[in-house]
Amino acid sequence: MEMREDIYANAGNVAQNGSDSDSSDQSYEEVYVNDVSIDAHKPRSEQRNSSAISSGKKSSRQIQNEAAFHKDSEKADKSSHLQTADPQNRGRSSAGGRCYRLAAVCLGLLCVLLLTAITLLWIKFNNLTAERDQLHTSYTNLTAERDQLHTSYTNLTAERDQLQTSYTDLTMEKDQLQTSCNNLTVERDQLQTSYTSLTKERDQLQTSYTNLTKERDQLRTRCVDVTKERDHLKTSYTSVMEQLQIERAKGNLQGWKSFNTSLYYISTEKTNWSESREDCRKRGVDLVIINSRKEHEFIASQLGSDQAWIGLSDIKNEGQWEWVDGSALTTGYWMKNEPNNQGNEDCGEILGPQANKVWNDRPCSYSQRWICEKTVV
Structure with a gap:
């Protein structure tokens, strides 16, 4: 706010100086021409002293104006000296007055331009201030949003870690179940093979049992036949031995x-x-x-x-x-x-x-x- 008040004060002084300079341009020009004609006959040192004395009597605004046109005064001194030396050059003093008025007009235009520039800068400053306030509000909102996102990130990280732990546990459990499944599958296949083998063996045993039953029956029948044959052989053997004894007795x-x-x-x-x-x-x-x-x-x-x-x-x-x-x-x-x-x-x-x-x-x-x-x- 202090900077804004300084800008307004400077702009007011410049505008007031411009208006005062415009109102006193004509009177100052007339005095300046008379002083030039008088001071032209004085030495250079007296002219400087008189300028200093007169400047002390003048107001602060005239001092500022005289300072602004100091170079023009030196040019006017040279031109007044030429007019004193040569009466024919007096006509040129009027041309110098016109240059002075032109310079005053240019100074006024510069003041206007300066005021315009200050106004534009003031508008730009207001825009930048508003933009700064908006940026500050956005910064505050973004900071709050960042904090929320950081909190959400922390929560999501913790949840991710929990899910990762759960995933690891489930993976291990899955691997264990897969291993158990594989073992059970192998065992099932072995049992299936054993079952098939036992089934075949059972069928073979059943067939063998049937054959053995038939063979047993045949053996029983044969045993009966062999028993009969044995009895017959015993009888034959007895008769043979008797016959051998008879044959041996005969020689x-x-x-x-x-x-x-x-x-x-x-x-x-x-x-x-x-x-x-x-x-x-x-x-x-x-x-x-x-x-x-x-x-x-x-x-x-x-x-x-x-x-x-x-x-x-x-x-x-x-x-x-x-x-x-x-x-x-x-x-x-x-x-x-x-x-x-x-x-x-x-x-x-x-x-x-x-x-x-x-x-x-x-x-x-x-x-x-x-x-x-x-x-x-």
């Missing part, structure tokens, strides 16, 4: 050895395979047919280190071994890499225990012992 079975239900004759002479079989036929039997390992081991144990012909050959078809009763060979006890048919070996022989109790193929023309078999039953 007809001298040199025969018995095993199970068969009698075996092992020759002491040697001949080829065909003649060996012919001798057995004369005795009412044929060369031995081996049907089991026990029978094989019994016969081999009777030979010692010797060997003998058995009722086995591939004379009819090479490589197809068959017994003398025409049945095909199913189980053999051959020596390693035998039979090999080296040198037309078409007849079979059995070796004793010192030769590992095995079979061998040999040419049928070879002469050696032979074994006949008689089935009692």
Whole structure:
């Protein structure tokens, strides 16, 4: 407010000075012309003193005006000096008066321009003050809004942290549930596989049970048949033993050895395979047919280190071994890499225990012992 009052005071003084200068321009011009004509004859020092004395008598406004036109006074001094020296230059003083009036007009215009500028500045100042007040209000509002936003930001940050913690917990729980789900899925698959396997095993067991039941029934039937056969064999065995005792009493079975239900004759002479079989036929039997390992081991144990012909050959078809009763060979006890048919070996022989109790193929023309078999039953 003090600055505004200073501006108004300066503007008032300038305006008043402008009006005073306009009203006194004419009288001052006339006095100035007379003083110039008088002072032109005085020395320069006296002219300066008189100017100082006259300035002391004048008012403060005239002092300001004289100061403003000090340069014009010096020019007027020069022009008055020229007029004193040359009377013809007096006409030029009137031209100087016109210049003075022109300068006064320009000064007035400057004052007007200055007042206009001050007015514009004052308007600009008011606008800036209003804008400053608006900015201050906006600043206050923005500060309050900033505080609110800061509070909201703090609340949102706290809520975000809580949500982040909840999210982390839920993620861990989700992972645990996923792991549990995977484990349960694996366990379910294993149980499903086990169930499938057990189902198949159950079906197999059911089938096996059914088969075993059938087999049991068959075995029961067979057991009955075997029991009957056993009883029959017992009866036959009893009769065979009685017959053997009778034959031995007569001397007809001298040199025969018995095993199970068969009698075996092992020759002491040697001949080829065909003649060996012919001798057995004369005795009412044929060369031995081996049907089991026990029978094989019994016969081999009777030979010692010797060997003998058995009722086995591939004379009819090479490589197809068959017994003398025409049945095909199913189980053999051959020596390693035998039979090999080296040198037309078409007849079979059995070796004793010192030769590992095995079979061998040999040419049928070879002469050696032979074994006949008689089935009692």
